[in-house]
């Protein structure tokens with residue numbers, strides 16, 4: 001199987017950390033800002049940052065619609081934190097003008113775990129990742145209020161859903177790109193590989 005080429009939406013947020021984590025998980029990783037760049041990747045990571053800003057820049061750069069189209073067509077996507085918000089079909093408390101890409105039948109609450117200075121780490125059991133718990137880093141993180149029937153809950157913290165998968169879309173409230181443990185990225189790379197890379201389609 002060819003090495004998957006995975007993009008990181010590079011409009012705002014912790015792009016570099018995701019590029020490093022993906023490369024460590026045996027993918028070719030590159031930043032994506034424009035529709036032409038989006039067309040060349042087998043999968044895409046939506047990083048953490050500020051979901052309102054990412055949403056507005058995505059519209060400005062003309063990638064919002066192409067991104068929605070590719071997600072609808074089944075391109076694997078993985079969103080962390082603000083990226084999770086971008087993948088939600090519905091935001092409970094959107095800022096005005098805030099749009100999402102959608103793809104996961106879930107309702108998210110922004111900043112649900114508190115403000116920046118209430119950031120924390122927690123050991124999480126993540127379904128599909130055997131062995132030691134995953135160290136979850138939560139930074140002004142959203143949680144998932146509810147999921148639809150098609151979405152699978154992969155992890156919870158304090159009774160709140162913090163990781164979800166629906167088909168080829170994966171989302172976590174936390175930031176695995178910050179810990180040096182690349183197992184969540186490896187899970188995503190496996191999803192991309194299973195979906196097929198451009199040369200093999």
Ligand SMILES: NC(=O)CC[C@H](N)C(=O)O
Pocket residue numbers: 047048049050051052080081082083085110111139140141142
């Ligand atoms: N670390 C993060 O990605 C924070 C997300 C931010 N609270 C938002 O609403 O977009």
